[in-house]
Amino acid sequence: MKLPTPRGPVSAALVSALAGAPRELSGDLTPDDDPLTGEDLQLSLFVMYELAYRGWDGVDDRWEWEPSLIRLRTAAEERFEAGLRALVAPYDDRLPDVIDARGIARTLVAMTGDDSGPSLSGYLRGRATLAQFREFAAHRSVYHLREADPHTFAIPRLGGAAKAALIEIQIDEYGSGRVHRMHQELFKATMTGLGLDTTYGAYVDVVPALTLATNNLMSLFGLHRRRRGALLGHLAAYEMTSTGPNRAYGNGLRRLGGDADATRFYDEHVEADAVHEQVAAYDMCGAFCAAEPERAAEVLFGARCALALDGLWASAVLSSWERGESSLPGLV
Template identity: 60%
Template sequence: MRLPEARGPITARLFASLAGEPGEAVLVTPVPGGDPLHDGDLQLALFACYELHYQGFDDVDERWEWEPSLLGVRAGLERHFEEALAAAVPRPRPVAPGQVRRALADLCRAGDGPLSRHLQRRATLDQFREFVVHRSIYHLKEADPHTWAIPRLRGRAKAALVEIQADEYGGGRRERMHSELFRATMRGLGLDDAYGAYLDRVPGITLAVSNLMSLFGLHRRRRGALAGHLAALEMTSSLPNRRYAAGLRRLGGDDAAALFYDEHVQADAVHEQVAAHDLCGGLAADDPALTGDILYGAACALEVDRLWAEQVLGRWERGESSLEAAGHLVS
């Protein structure tokens, strides 16, 4: 993957820095009054900073990863992101550590929104392809952001996270890794399955969905929020994925293309119990001070994903593409 096209003054200056030798990174401060969660320029800049801790960019010197000036740039972008999250997501009511599982269930009760039903029953093939393009930003690195928490946990919570992640990585079998299963879905839809192939096509809110995981994953102080985030994903996964699989088959997708969704129907029915009871319940029991962060992380996951789905559906209802303009999707 190479650096994407700049989307504004922040990414233009940042990418100009990253294209050169590691040194002083220059940042344009975001304009006050905007919406950081939907700001494609800000979210792409933050995504690029985070990506240096994952697969990186072929045209960026790897020494940039820990360049102090770039870490300062990232911290500034994160402040805007975190302030926007605080404004959009009220902190859930505090509960005792023993009530975390029930509180998570209450938060996730309305987790399956209208997007999954649209994809199951009414979406066109082009719309389903667009949906998969959006999700490729995360699913091609599926599990990686949450894996950052493993060395930051202990006891029951660590064992639970390792159990979940082992399944996400296919139990040691490459062809069963969820990221590889998603590649098969992309190929079945005639899409480019290369890592980051559609980074230029997705809007800011799609990048925010991925950036939220990295924000929580790359900061030890956010380990509680990361655990809650993962629990929310697992607890709201099985039914939507059942609908995605049905929608894909309705549109002519075969079993190989639908396997990613079929796998999540089965695996996440188990994962949601492990995540809520052992990961989050164990973490709260071990460190009661993190209880509020666990619930906040879950609430953030649900709200940012809701905002993303709302934008996608809104554009489709207006007869528009949900992606940024550029070429055709089918490879």
């Protein structure tokens, strides 16, 4: 993936530095724009996080652990997390006073059963134009072309039943070891059917900060062992809210002329995630909280962040379309 076009002073300094050999980053590189929608902050985080995934074309891999870059990433993460905590604060009043291992799954079910948010899936099922569906897929490609990778960071940080449950979910995500069934590969077929570029990270340069933020959230949780509970909660929220929307996405794409290859990604999730949601809530999060009960609140924080940030992103996309505008002005 090529380094993206900077969106502010911090990302500009970062992209410029990464083009050279690892060295001490100079100057005051503290991001100061909005913690959730700030283009400079979210792009800077994404650029730094990608060093832990597949990296950037022409960038020395040693940059991943350059101390000054880690200091910058930590400062950006602290600002991002402060924004997340402010975003999910209204949800706290709805949580039970005491959350134990047995109650964690019930609480997750209650949280993910709230369908009062914006129905992006409903719009895509019945109203979206082909151009809008292409935009949606471009937004989601930032995650789907590396689907499951952020959550896999949790595997070596767990033991026992929680680890086994997570591996059960991830095995399906990676197609049981068959390349053509990996969800990352299935999404490439969807993108091909929509006439989109299937190159990894092709649309990073055109998606807005909120799209990057939904991806950065997974990395924020996944790259820190101390946030492993939040990462499991995030995954549980994803799996427990996936079946209905993916059915709608598949039906919406069929309405627009999508063939079986193009819709297989969504159809596969309808079947797989109906099982995954039970495994994620009861076997994974329940077992994790039984082993580490002090982290139950952290699991719910991860789930709340996933739901709230995705809701914010969906609202922004829908608002653009309802105004008759593109949610991705830079997409050709």
